[in-house]
Amino acid sequence: MTDFDEWETVVGLEVHTELKTVTKMFCGCENIFGAEANTHVCPVCLGLPGSLPVLNVRAVELAIAIGLALNSTVSPSTFHRKNYFYPDMPKDYQISQYDQPINVGGYLDLPDGSRVTIERAHLEEDTGKSTHLGGGGRIHGADRSLVDYNRSGVPLVEIVSGPDMRSAAQARSYVSELRAILVAVGASDGRMEEGSLRIDANVSVRRRGESFGTRCEIKNLNSLRSLGRAIEYEARRQIDLIKSGARVRQETRHWDEGLAVTATMRSKEEAEDYRYFREPDLVDLVPGDSWRDAVAGSLAPLPAQRRETLATRLSDPTAAQLDAVVVVVDLGFDGFVSAALDAGVGVALALARAANELAKDPDRARKLATSSFVSVLALEEGGQLSSTQAKAVLAELLETGGDPAAIVRAKGFEQLSDDAVEEVVAAAINDHPNEWARYAAGDDKLAQFFVGEVMKRSRGRANGKAVIAELASRR
Amino acid sequence: MTSAAATARAVREGSVSALSVVEEALARVGQRNDQLNVFLHVDRPGALAAARRVDEAVARGEDPGPLAGVPLALKDNLCQTGVPTTAGSKILAQWRPPYSATVVERVVAAGAIVIGKTNLDEFAMGSSTENSAFGPTRNPLDPTRVPGGSSGGSAAAVAAGMVPISLGSDTGGSIRQPAALCGVVGVKPTYGSVSRYGLIAFASSLDQIGPLATNVTDAALLLEVIAGHDPRDSTSLPEGSPALMAHLDDGVAGVRVARVRELIEGADDDVVAAVDAAAAALRDGGAIVDDVSIPELRLGLSAYYLIAPAEASSNLARYDGVRYGLRVSGDDVGAMYEATRSAGFGAEVKRRIMLGTYALSAGYYDAYYGQALKVRTEMIGAFRRAYARADVLLGATAPSVAFALGARAQTPLAMYLSDVFTIPTNLAGDAAVSIPFGVGEGGMPVGVQLLGPGRSEAGLLAAGRVLERARGDS
Ligand SMILES: [Zn+2]
Numbered sequence: 001m002t003d004f005d006e007w008e009t010v011v012g013l014e015v016h017t018e019l020k021t022v023t024k025m026f027c028g029c030e031n032i033f034g035a036e037a038n039t040h041v042c043p044v045c046l047g048l049p050g051s052l053p054v055l056n057v058r059a060v061e062l063a064i065a066i067g068l069a070l071n072s073t074v075s076p077s078t079f080h081r082k083n084y085f086y087p088d089m090p091k092d093y094q095i096s097q098y099d100q101p102i103n104v105g106g107y108l109d110l111p112d113g114s115r116v117t118i119e120r121a122h123l124e125e126d127t128g129k130s131t132h133l134g135g136g137g138r139i140h141g142a143d144r145s146l147v148d149y150n151r152s153g154v155p156l157v158e159i160v161s162g163p164d165m166r167s168a169a170q171a172r173s174y175v176s177e178l179r180a181i182l183v184a185v186g187a188s189d190g191r192m193e194e195g196s197l198r199i200d201a202n203v204s205v206r207r208r209g210e211s212f213g214t215r216c217e218i219k220n221l222n223s224l225r226s227l228g229r230a231i232e233y234e235a236r237r238q239i240d241l242i243k244s245g246a247r248v249r250q251e252t253r254h255w256d257e258g259l260a261v262t263a264t265m266r267s268k269e270e271a272e273d274y275r276y277f278r279e280p281d282l283v284d285l286v287p288g289d290s291w292r293d294a295v296a297g298s299l300a301p302l303p304a305q306r307r308e309t310l311a312t313r314l315s316d317p318t319a320a321q322l323d324a325v326v327v328v329v330d331l332g333f334d335g336f337v338s339a340a341l342d343a344g345v346g347v348a349l350a351l352a353r354a355a356n357e358l359a360k361d362p363d364r365a366r367k368l369a370t371s372s373f374v375s376v377l378a379l380e381e382g383g384q385l386s387s388t389q390a391k392a393v394l395a396e397l398l399e400t401g402g403d404p405a406a407i408v409r410a411k412g413f414e415q416l417s418d419d420a421v422e423e424v425v426a427a428a429i430n431d432h433p434n435e436w437a438r439y440a441a442g443d444d445k446l447a448q449f450f451v452g453e454v455m456k457r458s459r460g461r462a463n464g465k466a467v468i469a470e471l472a473s474r475r
Numbered sequence: 476m477t478s479a480a481a482t483a484r485a486v487r488e489g490s491v492s493a494l495s496v497v498e499e500a501l502a503r504v505g506q507r508n509d510q511l512n513v514f515l516h517v518d519r520p521g522a523l524a525a526a527r528r529v530d531e532a533v534a535r536g537e538d539p540g541p542l543a544g545v546p547l548a549l550k551d552n553l554c555q556t557g558v559p560t561t562a563g564s565k566i567l568a569q570w571r572p573p574y575s576a577t578v579v580e581r582v583v584a585a586g587a588i589v590i591g592k593t594n595l596d597e598f599a600m601g602s603s604t605e606n607s608a609f610g611p612t613r614n615p616l617d618p619t620r621v622p623g624g625s626s627g628g629s630a631a632a633v634a635a636g637m638v639p640i641s642l643g644s645d646t647g648g649s650i651r652q653p654a655a656l657c658g659v660v661g662v663k664p665t666y667g668s669v670s671r672y673g674l675i676a677f678a679s680s681l682d683q684i685g686p687l688a689t690n691v692t693d694a695a696l697l698l699e700v701i702a703g704h705d706p707r708d709s710t711s712l713p714e715g716s717p718a719l720m721a722h723l724d725d726g727v728a729g730v731r732v733a734r735v736r737e738l739i740e741g742a743d744d745d746v747v748a749a750v751d752a753a754a755a756a757l758r759d760g761g762a763i764v765d766d767v768s769i770p771e772l773r774l775g776l777s778a779y780y781l782i783a784p785a786e787a788s789s790n791l792a793r794y795d796g797v798r799y800g801l802r803v804s805g806d807d808v809g810a811m812y813e814a815t816r817s818a819g820f821g822a823e824v825k826r827r828i829m830l831g832t833y834a835l836s837a838g839y840y841d842a843y844y845g846q847a848l849k850v851r852t853e854m855i856g857a858f859r860r861a862y863a864r865a866d867v868l869l870g871a872t873a874p875s876v877a878f879a880l881g882a883r884a885q886t887p888l889a890m891y892l893s894d895v896f897t898i899p900t901n902l903a904g905d906a907a908v909s910i911p912f913g914v915g916e917g918g919m920p921v922g923v924q925l926l927g928p929g930r931s932e933a934g935l936l937a938a939g940r941v942l943e944r945a946r947g948d949s
Contacts, residue, residue: 043574047793049567049675050554050576052708083789083835085812092792139808147797275835277844280680280786282709 003243009235010212011171012163012202015178016156017188018126018195019062025125025155026053026095033194037148045153047090052281059155060102063123064287064295065185066157067103069302070118076286077102077122079279084272087139088128088147096124096158098276102285108161108181109304110173111326117162123285126154157187163202163212168231172224175199180303180330192223199227203234205242213238214248218262220255230255234262303329310334314347321348324355331362339370345377353377357394364398372397375404383465389413415463421454424462425470428453440475447471479545479639479693483586486529486544493529493544497522497588500546504590504637511613513631515551516559517591522546525588532586540586542700547582548632548641551592552599552675553684555579558589562675563597563607563625566794566801566819576673577708578642578684578701585700590638593628597821598791599649599677601625602893605884606823613880614657616919620877623653623893626687630657633687640688640697644674646681647779648872648897651909654687655872655922658911660694660939661687663897665929666904667712669698670705676790678783679710681901691910691939695719698932714930722933727941728761730934731865737772738870738896738924745915746871753912753923754869756945757938765865771857774850775899780891781834781847782902787824788831794819826887851902858903862928867938871896872909872922896924906932910939912946 024031027044043051067074080098101122108116128149135141159178165171179197182188189196199222204215218234221227238248252271253262301309307329314321328334333354340350358365358373376397380390385408396407408414416424428450429436439446447468454467477485485491501519508514529539549555552562554572561567575583583589596606604612604627612627614620615635622631626643630653633641643650645663654661662685669684676682686697696719703716734754739747758764796802796815803814820828834843861868873893883890900907906929909922923942925935 043572046798048572048574048799049560049562049570049793050552050572050671050673051574052672054707054709081789083792085792085795085809087795087797087808090793090798092795093789141807145808273837275789275832275837275840277785277789277835277840280678280710281676 003239006207007205007235007239008166008208009168009231010163010204010206010215011165011168011231012215013161013165013171013174014200014202015159015175016198017066017159017182018197019059019155019157019187020189021056021058021062021155023056023058024153025056025059025123026153029153031154032150033196035150037146038150040150041152045090046149053095055282055285056155059123060285060287061295062155062185062187063102063121063157064292065299066121066159066182066187067106068292068296068299069181069185070103070106070108070121070159072103072106072118072121074287074292075102075104076100076284078284079123079282080276081279083275086127087145088130088149088152090128090149090152094125094127095279095282097122102287108174108177110170110177111307112173114170116164116174119160119162121157121159124156124158126151126156128152163204163215168228168235171201171231172228175224175227176330177303180332183332184300184302184306186300195222198222201227201231201234203231203238204248205235205238213242214250216248216250216262217252218255219252219265226255226257229260230262233260237262306334310337313341321351324351327355327359331359331365333358333365336368336370336373339374340377343374343378345374345381349381350377353390353394357391358398360395361398367401368397372404379404379408383463384415385413386460389460412459412461414461415466416458416461418466420458421462421466421470424454424457425450425467425474428457429474439471476636476639476689478690479542479688480696482545482639483541483543483696486533486586487538489533491544493526493533493539493588494523496544497526497546497590500590500638503635507615507635507637510618511615511631511635512610513593513612513628513635513637514548514591515561515563515594515609515628518558518589521558522588522590525583529586529588540584541696542582543586545587545640546590546638547587548590548593548629548638549579550595550626550629550641550643552595552644552677553579553592553642554673554675555589555592558592560592560675561609562599563595563609564819564821564824565608566815568608568801570800572673574673577670577705579673581701582642582697587640587700593626593632593641595628596625597824598675598787599625599644599646599682600787600823600827602648602652602890603878603883604628604653605880606821608821611880614877616658617877617917620879620919621656623656623873623877625649625653626661627653629687630654630659630661633657633659633689640686640693642684642697642701643687644677644682644684645897645901646677646783647901648894650685650687651897651907651922651924652873652893654909655911655920656877658920658922659687659689660691660911661685661909661922662694662698662932662936663900663907664698664702664932665712665906666901667710668702668714668717668930668932670708670711672705672707676786678786679790680786681779681783683901691936691943692720692723694908695723695936717930717932719933719936722937723940725934725937726760727757727938730757730762730867730938732757732762732764732867732869732938733767733861733865734764734869735772735861736766736768737770738868738926741895742871742874743876743915745913746873746875746921749913749915749921750869750871750923753910753942756912756942757869759945760941762867762938764869767861767865767868769857769861771854772899775854775902776891776895778847778850778854779894779898779902780830781843782851784827784831785834785844786831788828788835791820791824791828823887854899855903858899858905858928866927866931866934868926870924870926872924873897876915876917876919876921900926905929906935908935908939910942912942
């Protein structure tokens, strides 16, 4: 019996998502990633004396969309100030929602059928970004710290789950599904590598059947991989502690990606007193039913619904195909697959190419024209491209873009004309009289022999179906 | 001195040049500023250039606006692009804002000429202008006395005849109390009627910008210019600027005035006598004058000294040495914060930051800040009930006439009591004006206070005009 038969991991997640608005949460500055430092700032997002926040309506709409997608109750809400000193926070307080969040309760169903409850999803503003030079990259002991306030005041929604997940794998699945939902409702670009999705994990362990253990909060989880590894490490650490007779201390821990360990940041006793109080510079945020209904009416189909839509087009799906459906929807490639199906491409082929070839480079794939994907698959379905050729053309399309027909020509995948096929078939028959005699006498297996010969002679440029037709006509 | 209204009329007609008006104002500032320490910064080149632009506009046949060529002073917690704005604090001694407050844009657009920035208690925390990091301002009527505060510089600038109108801010009485002590008119407008954008925050839920002037008409003229919705302030009321000038001579016939016991009790005899005289003058004007008691008002001071410091502790957190203003270096960022804030803030500001931090702390919130919010709600209810029976409440603005410099500087509680009659209006978000009425000890002016519900400025100013006429000087 392993420890994990006896022990259970309990995980709750706080996911911060940057909202994909044009402007920041409380000012007119552009909400943009990767610009030159401190070029998208103004008196408001720099917290200059006398400046005041004005709430971005689009941020509220996206927060409502997230709430609706997570089955939350969209509620009358207020803003509070969370007070603490940090150089990347220009006002030395963060405007956030506290005891009256805009989205209350809710749940998220995962593809495996499990349900994770949502406690709340509230609006808050992002901070600037610090870079600490020297001192191991942390503020304490740094020689010098640089702050970029471009991110200051970018709208965030923090989505807090219940302590409902029981494994690293389930936590990863929750984040994947959540990310797909955030992308689907237009709230996020889902780019974890750019920090647009950031995760804190609350992890505890207990012997099966017992009540919850003491939890630790793990910060700095910026990829699904880190999330999974950190949860596994932390559960192991806590089990070992308890088995050795010690107790788990409630604390905040930092995930060190390089060392693959979690380490203490601060204990519960050192936790800050944020002195929350109502933000007097903002009025209550009370989204009325008509506003909520308008957002609901404009909501794009959610991943679960899209998986359903795609699955119904599979007559007798295999487990692998259902997995492919999850991947395809998760990556947002179901539009490619549907378009290919509409163009008469077989579902197995369309799913396979989307789940395998497009998934190799999702960012580039999102920029690919649906029509390009469809035309390559149609050529493959029609036999004008072999599977190897089709994959090569797709890879080239992702790499450089451009016109599929031009890539097919440039790669020399363009097929022989009917006349040319006739010529090559004739030459093959001429060189292999014995095989031809057996084929002519009715041995169909030899068709493949001749197709292979023709392909060899044409360096793969013949259409297999055309070759078989030509052979049959000469029989 | 010539009123703002008369000056604007003359400049618009072309009978007087804005340049000559502004040069005279600058000359008067030059004569007395060394003695009184009214202005922290005089923008001579900016003022002269602005005056020339007004004169050019008049020459082209354009209308420069209702404040054409009128010299105006700004309390130094109002941001003006490129002009030093200190809030009376060492921590902002070198700071020049890259933007202007909405009220500054509005007065400039109306043709007013900003002469400079006036002294104040640091971050508007005080009632005597002695808490300024740049030295106290003296009362122009008796330089051994304080001008009141925190808008002491703006009140003194008007009282000294340096400018006919000025802007101050009122969080707990900071316009009305110095107006009373300097013998000028001061208006605390309804919360949300004047944009706070560009006002360096003290206590955001209480702060309101308002006018100071030698007379009611000029105060109304300036308030009309600065009031009205501003999309940059989320707490700004949706309405446009109220019509005030049109109602100035409405009088008080049939107006129900209630003299409030709690807004007089504890005041000096000379102050009480002035309030009684004002009641009589209003009655003579046709008002129905009554006496009422609103006991909840007694709770105002203690609630205020929890709510205002709590908000201030958060509003003043940003002065940390990282981005602007003073920085005193330290071994690490925490030491830098501490050194900067220790050196940059004065004693009263530190006292209130600590008070406010404490009031909001875990374990104390409910007993202090939470309780103060409940008192505030009570007070709003009490005022609402009072305004169901009266149109205007009457009381004193301050318990005494201007006191001697240094007299209360070492006793914070005595100083806090200077605002006991003005604080309730801020907690309720309502409107109130202080009108000079009579003289008291040492020949110093007494201010009486007229209070009304939100958006009652027109009525309060009309009642103020009645007192002004009764005084016989206009
Ligand atoms: Zn900005």
